[in-house]
Amino acid sequence: MTTRSASKMRRILDCVNKSSKLMARRNSVWTAERTLTTPYDKIEIPNCTVYDYVWENLEKWPEKTLSVCSATGRGYTYEQAFNLSNAFAANLRLKLKIRDGDTVSVMLPNIPDFPLIAIGILGAGGVISTINPIYTPHEVQRQLIMSKSKAIVTMPESLKVVQEALKLAKLNIPIIIVKTNGDATPENTFCFNELSEDVHVDKSCLKEVRRSPTDTCFLPYSSGTTGLPKGVELSHRNLVANMQQMNVSQIRNHEDTTETHQDAVLGVLPFFHIYGASVIMFHKMSIGAKIVTLTKFNPDNYFNTLEKYKISILYAAPPMILLMGAHPASTSETLQHLRTVINGAAPLGSQDVERFLNKLNRKADVRQAYGLTETSPLAIMPPVGIENYQTIGYPVSNTEAKIVDDNLRPVGPNQAGELLLRGPQVMKGYRDNPKANSEVFTVDGYFRTGDVAMADEKGLITITDRLKELIKVKGYQVPPAELEAVLREHPAILDAAVVGIPHEVKGEVPKAFVVLKEGQKVEAKEIKNFVKEKVAPFKRVEEIEFLDKIPKSSAGKILRKDLKATNT
Template sequence: MSGEGEWISTSEDEQSTYHQPSFGRKNGYDPETGIYHSVLQLSENHKMTSDCPDLDTAKFVLSQFPSPAQASSQIALIDTASNQNITYAQLNRSILSLATGLYHALGVRKGDVVFVLSPNSVMYPTICLAVLSIGAILSPSNPLNTESEIGKQVRLSGPKLAIAAPEEVHKLVPTGVPTLVTTRPKDDEKSVSVEDLIENCDPLELPKDRPMPSDTAAILYSSGTTGVSKGVVLTHANFVEIMKLLKYYVEITSSQDDVFLCFIPMFHVYGLAFFGLGLFCSGVTTVLMQKFDFEAMLEAIQTHKISHIPAVPPVILGLVKYNKGSHDISSLRSVTSGAAPLSKEVADAFQEKFPWVELKQGYGLTETTGAATFFVTNKEAKAHPSSVGLLFPGFSAKVVNHETGEALPPFKEGELWMKGPGIMKEYFGNEEATTATITKDGWLKTGDLCYFDNEGYLYIVDRIKELIKHNGYQVAPAELEAILLSHHEILDAAVVPLEDEEAGQIPLAYVVRAASSSLTQDQVIHFVASQVAPYKKVRRVNFINAIPRSAAGKILRKELVLQSNQPLLSKL
């Protein structure tokens, strides 16, 4: 798959791979409206087709599968645990068989919610696409959630059916929701499983009552790292348009014989949009890990000659810190970072250690169906190491002064507002939160502090809610965390606010030391202080065994703030 022909160029430079519109040719910024437009535009052959009323998520993804002649030999999925290979033909049959069973045997209909509680498995994409094939609404949840958290999500979404891994079923028992297990336990002859339906149901045609683009396709749950988790409603139009953007992004940055490694959880929008749906539109092979393990990841890269890893910052940091040479990872050509900010320091260290590997950041939220920005080329990524890239075609943005509402020009920091094909419909059953997040004219308030440069590249500074207010100054935890991670004796770090009578708040650092390190609080404080303005310096350090993170790699700051909710012992 060749990339250079995928984009229009109206510039005189014939080597240009993208079209820059007439306004703000350099950066897409329109000073009259304060809006940043994407400088990228899909070619006529790849225009988004929102005007097709019969194009729903499953129909689109299945239509992109390899031809029947290729599908029987083209590998779609490889399970690292069992070494099982699944071809596109087998995947297609499994999806249609499960959809048939759900529709005819279990009575699941268009608009019904199906709650999914399972770790990654080769069956996960089958479950997702089968549910969507019959017009039902997919609602995946984190299997690490407690029984209480599961209960809240079930009450919110009101599912007709749940599908769960056997070890997770007990969390659903109190909800009373009928539950289908993914695989039947050996000592249980009565349970009906997903495997049973796939094996015993002959695939039938999909129901003719297809979803409309504006119909709900999925209810995903926001991470809730700084507040209460909410149900994000994504439509079929959201998914279809994002699938198209991801398809063409993959096609201009890889080839069909590339192999992708998946350890990102598919209940998360990053994993669902990329691995549960998106990659099947490009005919590539995905090697699947049930859960992340660093050594197992290295083994998978070596065994399956992995070329691409969509990852999260803690994984990239782990690669920077690990002793290169224990595994052969020379097949690796590209690493994409998303779900949380990646610091320039870590990015630079990665490129120095693995100079042959492309490292690109992207940006997206659950509320944007997981995508919003990306890099076209590695040359651009290297030239803008702290950036998360350019706006995807069809996306636009504003940088808004949080206090005055003024739209800001390049290099001015403010809250990122976005419009685009991936913007969610609403927060399910929460009109107040929806109104607070989406303006009357359709702008999504992301809650992220950012700025654009004069070339249209976006830079995320931090979450606005996570900024530390110290003596009237704003301190970004992400900046201090990046400095901390550059210390050779620090494996991981997080910075949170600590209440202080005199200053309002002070930066408190949680630090994970290397095994042989004897690093002290004073040493850490002085290390940071030598690199920042006085008001930004870390004032207290707590050493900890591990930084709590979500499955997507985001720091769970609420947990750390709760730990730090104690009187300050000393003024520094």
């Protein structure tokens, strides 16, 4: 037997032994108190920042590609990214006066510069707050105010939106532009390319940075279980713990980067969302993978990129799995390099997975994971090799779960209830929102997910329904309260309620129920256009229904179930 064959055999035996241990421990997942523990190996959480964690093994793969644009081939090696991001970090402190704990907003599509900008902000001691690049000025200004941003990074094509947002917010903060061509830098802006390529900048100022693992490093905005967007405070420890959890052998989906091997991961899920930022961007930087960015999604680009860049790991949302199961360009040839496909963002049916596997025409590691912005995001994951496509698996390492009834009492196997989670990846809390924190954290420190789940006798968890009011459009969260507030700004509208209704392609879409002020008349089309001007495309109201009165409880809460019942 050759040395290489012997090494491979040892790895296989090691996996078999670990799988055997996992099987043996599954019966102990349920505790006597009806808590769900994890069967996965315990992790040690390094006492470091995300910046230090990501660059820890840089010397192992300096010449490997960190990020590359699928359309243009423009990209960076790990060594280039390290040097450029540090120069950018130094200039953030020296020229823009960013200090420890200051928030810098990032409003970008998935471009190869995104990882450099994000890690550069952390290197400067800052906090990253991401904004969807298709947001309107109305949406952007609200987040800039809530996050107390001291600067914003964006593209030239988004500059007008940002400028209008700053006017609305009455803010005067620096704008950093990322140029991907030779155009001149717009007036009164900084150029990321110049800040990062400044070979004369004094990087010694970065020694002044003092950030601890418990400090907030990432501030995405989520609607939680209900209501308007809230700032989710994720610490360095939260993200580092979650990356360590992803590395555990029973669930990991990457192979080690070596001189002869580098996993290629498709950066199609948005980096401005926690799924893309943590799982695809930061974690894959920490293991030396190649991140292939897809700025604009269309089927031809998507399938061409999968084949051309030999994508081995794909993190997907349901619309992408559905596309791969139905599109003519989806063939065993275009999908030939895929080794692992992880679905997240929303549940997926077994039949949808089977259609995809028929196109693939071979076995692959296909699993359905579960996470939330508030859990950094990964919280529950099936083991490698599972062929149950409905389950989301077991709590990840160092994580506990409970399924509870309406009185927060734990239920047993095969009983439905709200899913609660506790672990090192759970957020610090919602920024400046003690009321929301008191609603989502129990007295014993569990986070209330707002999702209805069930676990079988072995502890395998399945999401069965959603308690939360969020509408999921193609995996994006749409909070009804936000649309209701926009609707009530219309001069003819007295009251409004929004619910999600089923849609063949998008999963769900928003439908608005509207009560007009006395004597007012307005067409549904006009209301749709009014909302359209104020929100991103995925939040647009698809249907309008006029009512005399919005059904509400005695406490004044909208009875959304009653409204949804009219659409069944």
